[in-house]
Amino acid sequence: MSNEVNTDLLKERSTATFDAERLTEFIYKGPEKVKRKRQIQNIVLQDKFLQSFKPTEFYDRDGQYNNAVRRQIYIMDRLEELGFRSETDRLNFREAAAPVELSPFGLHSGMFVPTLERQGTPEQSRKWVPLGKSFKMIGTYAQTELGHGTFIRGLETTATFDPETQEFILDSPTLSSIKYWPGNVAKTVNHCLVMAQLYTQGKCHGTHLFLVQVRSMEDHTIMPGLEIGDIGPKLGFDGVDNGFMKFNKYRIPRMNMLMRYAKVLENGDYIKPKNAKLTYGAMVMVRVWIVMDAFKALSRATVIAVRYSAVRRQSELRPGGEEAQVIDYQTQQYKLFPLLATSYAFLLAAEGMSQIYAKISSDIERGNLEDMPQLHALACGLKAFCTWVGCEGIEVCRMSCGGHGYSHASGIPKIYANIVGACTYEGENTVMMLQTARYLSKSYFRGQRGESLPELIQYLTIDLNVKSTLGEDCSFESLVAAYSHRAARMVATACKLQNANKQKGMPSHDAWNKSTVPFIAATKAHCHLLYAVYGIVENMGEFMQDGYFNQDQISILNRKVLALLEDIRPNAVALVDAFDYPDHLLQSCLGRYDGQVYEALYENSKSSPLNNTDIHSSYYNYIRPMMQKRSKSKDISAKL
Numbered sequence: 001m002s003n004e005v006n007t008d009l010l011k012e013r014s015t016a017t018f019d020a021e022r023l024t025e026f027i028y029k030g031p032e033k034v035k036r037k038r039q040i041q042n043i044v045l046q047d048k049f050l051q052s053f054k055p056t057e058f059y060d061r062d063g064q065y066n067n068a069v070r071r072q073i074y075i076m077d078r079l080e081e082l083g084f085r086s087e088t089d090r091l092n093f094r095e096a097a098a099p100v101e102l103s104p105f106g107l108h109s110g111m112f113v114p115t116l117e118r119q120g121t122p123e124q125s126r127k128w129v130p131l132g133k134s135f136k137m138i139g140t141y142a143q144t145e146l147g148h149g150t151f152i153r154g155l156e157t158t159a160t161f162d163p164e165t166q167e168f169i170l171d172s173p174t175l176s177s178i179k180y181w182p183g184n185v186a187k188t189v190n191h192c193l194v195m196a197q198l199y200t201q202g203k204c205h206g207t208h209l210f211l212v213q214v215r216s217m218e219d220h221t222i223m224p225g226l227e228i229g230d231i232g233p234k235l236g237f238d239g240v241d242n243g244f245m246k247f248n249k250y251r252i253p254r255m256n257m258l259m260r261y262a263k264v265l266e267n268g269d270y271i272k273p274k275n276a277k278l279t280y281g282a283m284v285m286v287r288v289w290i291v292m293d294a295f296k297a298l299s300r301a302t303v304i305a306v307r308y309s310a311v312r313r314q315s316e317l318r319p320g321g322e323e324a325q326v327i328d329y330q331t332q333q334y335k336l337f338p339l340l341a342t343s344y345a346f347l348l349a350a351e352g353m354s355q356i357y358a359k360i361s362s363d364i365e366r367g368n369l370e371d372m373p374q375l376h377a378l379a380c381g382l383k384a385f386c387t388w389v390g391c392e393g394i395e396v397c398r399m400s401c402g403g404h405g406y407s408h409a410s411g412i413p414k415i416y417a418n419i420v421g422a423c424t425y426e427g428e429n430t431v432m433m434l435q436t437a438r439y440l441s442k443s444y445f446r447g448q449r450g451e452s453l454p455e456l457i458q459y460l461t462i463d464l465n466v467k468s469t470l471g472e473d474c475s476f477e478s479l480v481a482a483y484s485h486r487a488a489r490m491v492a493t494a495c496k497l498q499n500a501n502k503q504k505g506m507p508s509h510d511a512w513n514k515s516t517v518p519f520i521a522a523t524k525a526h527c528h529l530l531y532a533v534y535g536i537v538e539n540m541g542e543f544m545q546d547g548y549f550n551q552d553q554i555s556i557l558n559r560k561v562l563a564l565l566e567d568i569r570p571n572a573v574a575l576v577d578a579f580d581y582p583d584h585l586l587q588s589c590l591g592r593y594d595g596q597v598y599e600a601l602y603e604n605s606k607s608s609p610l611n612n613t614d615i616h617s618s619y620y621n622y623i624r625p626m627m628q629k630r631s632k633s634k635d636i637s638a639k640l
């Protein structure tokens with residue numbers, strides 16, 4: 001490979017109107033943090049073992065899982081040796097060391113240990129959390145069943161208290177009650193946090209979490225009374241062993257129920273939690289993290305697509321002129337630049353969401369549950385919005401790279417395959433949006449009754465008769481007002497339909513169901529408050545429906561969006577460079593910093609296993625016999 005940087009990329013970087021390094025410092029919170037991040041990434045780059053892995057698509061499923069375990073355990077050991085204590089250092093190391101591979105221990109660190117910490121009593125946490133943190137106990141979060149994922153109240157696994165033995169008996173009474181999907185259940189973990197319907201004194205008290213040992217701590221054999229296996233290959237998550245698990249009257253000690261909020265006493269008495277939804281805390285936490293995952297996935301795809309678009313030359317823009325960089329086509333800019341802006345918006349949204357989560361979850365820990373519904377609504381809506389928009393955007397990035405985008409060598413298919421799971425896991429997106437919609441509906445009616453609303457949704461009470469004041473400058477205030485107006489109008493419309501349905505005599509659940517399509521649209525509009533001109537132009541009908549904008553204002557907005565493409569054009573490469581993703585993190589022949597995409601693609605294709613021999617065994621096994629058979633056939637030889 002040549003060491004030169006592609007001349008088009010050099011030019012792009014030299015003509016940018018701002019210093020990308022300053023923006024990098026803003027993203028990573030200061031020059032010292034950027035330096036530290038790069039040092040850590042360099043440690044990974046110098047590490048021969050970590051660099052020895054081929055891209056995951058070159059391995060079969062068994063190899064992918066095996067490599068994921070091998071690599072992740074090596075990462076754990078190195079983190080210990082290096083003595084990295086800060087969460088940011090550890091995350092930077094992990095991301096650089098396994099940039100596109102999901103960890104078979106992800107749910108252990110991401111859900112199992114935090115849930116023990118937050119849902120266990122102080123004694124339970126003291127006992128189990130150190131075992132989890134030191135990997136003496138490896139666990140996961142097992143909730144979903146064959147028959148139910150969304151509807152947690154419908155889960156069928158039972159945990160029945162037996163006061164005689166002071167044990168819970170876990171059972172899978174039906175086929176549909178078999179746990180199905182939980183990550184790392186199949187081969188990796190020896191413990192699970194199992195969500196099951198709690199029965200005591202003959203009464204069901206709803207779903208609760210139980211710590212269950214599923215494999216022997218000595219030899220990893222499956223505990224008697226359990227049936228466990230892998231669910232098979234999936235769209236992505238290659239290194240993750242999502243599994244199934246069936247309980248056959250399997251006994252665990254009483255104290256293995258997580259009892260921070262709800263309790264079962266020795267005599268079988270049940271003590272209710274302050275709020276039954278406290279058991280759902282782990283899901284809320286992961287939904288918050290997913291917003292950051294959506295940012296990372298979309299921004300990586302955008303870096304790849306923008307850099308490649310600056311390098312790729314195709315067709316004549318000026319008749320008879322040189323072939324143009326595809327980034328100079330207005331249509332290409334319209335595909336990519338809004339996604340670049342969206343990436344930055346997602347970053348800020350993810351950081352804001354994390355701060356709100358930290359504040360409200362610490363209130364909850366102290367017993368103040370007042371803001372729980374608000375946190376739930378925000379996390380559900382943003383999780384769904386950011387993963388939907390992120391996945392659509394990644395697909396646009398892939399297609400904007402033409403044919404090469406379809407190859408794994410572009411790095412984009414893997415990004416997509418992994419993040420698209422997030423539209424389903426931790427709450428299917430439509431269902432999540434409807435949770436936010438319920439909150440908006442209740443808040444709308446509260447606002448109508450003159451009750452005060454939390455700051456984020458105060459816009460629901462604005463006067464919908466006011467028209468836009470947007471002028472040539474498309475001021476920030478006029479844009480925010482437009483989004484608020486559109487969301488408030490759409491929420492009001494959906495609520496009025498819900499009300500009208502009720503007045504027609506429908507029971508309230510039907511009145512709700514028969515207004516959920518407009519509610520989903522309204523909730524998307526609510527989440528869309530992150531956007532500016534492009535979001536209005538793309539959804540013009542919704543902004544126009546009640547004549548909020550006049551014809552002149554629409555023309556202003558249409559002109560503005562095209563002018564903004566011109567403004568971004570000289571800075572597009574610098575704006576993606578600022579994310580500071582090194583090549584080994586992007587793992588993309590198209591998104592390379594030096595832009596040497598053709599050399600990289602050519603080199604990469606040589607490593608395809610199909611190139612190990614000039615003549616593939618299938619020639620001897622099938623093609624040659626077929627040809628020999630055909631050449632003997634009279635019809636064909638006659639034609640030849």
Ligand SMILES: CCCCCCCCCCCCCC(=O)SCCNC(=O)CCNC(=O)[C@H](O)C(C)(C)COP(=O)(O)OP(=O)(O)OC[C@H]1O[C@@H](n2cnc3c(N)ncnc32)[C@H](O)[C@@H]1OP(=O)(O)O
Pocket residue numbers: 102106107109110111141143144149150151152153183277280281283284286289372373376425426427428431435438439442
């Ligand atoms: C770095 C680490 C990475 C880690 C991960 C590694 C890679 C990732 C791997 C992938 C990992 C994937 C891992 C996985 O996938 S784990 C499995 C994840 N599963 C889900 O997310 C299931 C989704 N379903 C639900 O959450 C519930 O069933 C819903 C919410 C749909 C309804 O629920 P339910 O039927 O029980 O409730 P209700 O209808 O009686 O509603 C009653 C009221 O309660 C309110 N309510 C509901 N919930 C909450 C809440 N939480 N806080 C506050 N309030 C809440 C609700 O709004 C309603 O309010 P109102 O309308 O009455 O006012």
Ligand SMILES: Cc1cc2nc3c(=O)[nH]c(=O)nc-3n(C[C@H](O)[C@H](O)[C@H](O)COP(=O)(O)OP(=O)(O)OC[C@H]3O[C@@H](n4cnc5c(N)ncnc54)[C@H](O)[C@@H]3O)c2cc1C
Pocket residue numbers: 107141142143144147148149150151180181182183237242421424425426427428429430431434
């Ligand atoms: C990659 C991956 C990893 C996973 N990891 C885990 C894990 O570690 N642990 C775990 O416990 N689970 C895990 N899951 C399971 C996941 O959490 C569930 O699949 C998810 O919660 C969706 O539930 P479901 O499959 O029941 O979908 P369903 O609810 O069956 O969805 C099917 C359709 O029905 C619609 N629908 C359902 N209910 C409603 C409603 N009330 N209103 C309107 N529409 C509705 C949905 O919108 C969807 O279109 C994982 C799943 C995936 C894909």
